[in-house]
Amino acid sequence: MNVIKSLRTRRALIASVLMILVSVSILFAMYPRQPGRSADAQLPIAHTLEDTTSMSQPGFPVRIKIPKISVDGAVEHVGLTSQNDLASPKADKNAGWYKQGPRPGESGSAVIGGHFGLVKNKPALFDNLHQLQKGDKIFITDNAGTTMTFIVTGSRLYAPAENATAVFRSSPGTTRLNLVTCQGDWDSNKRTYTSRLVVFSEKQQAQ
Numbered sequence: 001m002n003v004i005k006s007l008r009t010r011r012a013l014i015a016s017v018l019m020i021l022v023s024v025s026i027l028f029a030m031y032p033r034q035p036g037r038s039a040d041a042q043l044p045i046a047h048t049l050e051d052t053t054s055m056s057q058p059g060f061p062v063r064i065k066i067p068k069i070s071v072d073g074a075v076e077h078v079g080l081t082s083q084n085d086l087a088s089p090k091a092d093k094n095a096g097w098y099k100q101g102p103r104p105g106e107s108g109s110a111v112i113g114g115h116f117g118l119v120k121n122k123p124a125l126f127d128n129l130h131q132l133q134k135g136d137k138i139f140i141t142d143n144a145g146t147t148m149t150f151i152v153t154g155s156r157l158y159a160p161a162e163n164a165t166a167v168f169r170s171s172p173g174t175t176r177l178n179l180v181t182c183q184g185d186w187d188s189n190k191r192t193y194t195s196r197l198v199v200f201s202e203k204q205q206a207q
Contacts, residue, residue, distance in 0.1 A: 058105030059142030061097050064112065068136050069128040075112065075140075086113055086180075092124050095179075101168065104140045105148045105203060109168055109176040116182040116193070126181035130155070132199050138177060150177045150201035157183060158196040167198050175203040 061075040078087040078096040089096035095114040102108035114126035138150040158164050170176045178201070184194035 058103050058148065059144040059146060060099075061104050061110075061112070061140050062143050063141040064095050065139040065141075066132070066136070067139075069131050071125060071128075073114075073125045078113075086111070088113065089115070092122070095125055103142075104150070104177050105142070105175060107170075107173060107175055109170040109174075109178055111167060111178050111180060113180040116197075117186075126179065129179060129181050129199055130183060130197055137204075138179070138201050140177065149204040151204050152199060152201045155197060155199045158198065160192065160194075160196065164196075164198070177201045177203070 060077065063073070064075050065072045074091070074094045076089040076091070076094050076096045077099040078089060079099055081087050086098055087096065092115050095112050097104070098111040098113070102110045104110040104112070114129070115124035116126050116129070117124055132152050132155065134152055134154055136152040138152065139147055140150065141147045156166075167178050167180065179199040181197050182193040182195070183197035186193055
């Protein structure tokens with residue numbers, strides 16, 4: 001076994017252990033908003049240390065465009081909060097890429113979150129994410145000026161306490177981008193929405 005294969009095997013073993021110890025139950029805990037209020041959109045993380053080594057590493061994402069739903073926003077680079085939630089983008093019209101995971105275009109599942117709901121009667125970036133369907137296109141531009149195209153493969157609604165490991169995991173050699181936001185009805189008692197929406201997509205292969 002050569003050095004590269006050995007390294008990948010070790011990473012796979014580490015990933016498996018972490019999935020057992022950390023990812024038994026990944027909870028969505030995005031703090032959504034109601035009209036007139038500002039709130040964070042957060043997501044607990046279980047990073048699986050997937051092998052993201054590639055011959056040509058993509059740059060850091062700086063912009064996301066989804067023509068079908070008129071999304072055109074800057075991409076902030078976010079980490080984790082003290083509660084191990086995905087930190088939310090500072091601006092309501094920006095998205096937030098989880099910088100401790102793969103970059104969009106690398107092997108694995110890159111994750112980008114965005115706000116949902118009105119703030120001061122203004123729509124948030126991912127308000128219409130639910131309208132995306134299989135085959136729709138998502139465009140990510142990196143800091144080198146390269147634009148990558150991702151094709152929507154499907155979407156899924158999660159309950160706030162539902163296991164969501166699929167959001168952070170992908171098959172070997174698969175390059176995915178998963179978009180995350182809130183969805184459903186506002187629960188004034190729990191101060192959260194009733195669902196979490198994830199749109200799954202895969203990088204379009206060169207023709």
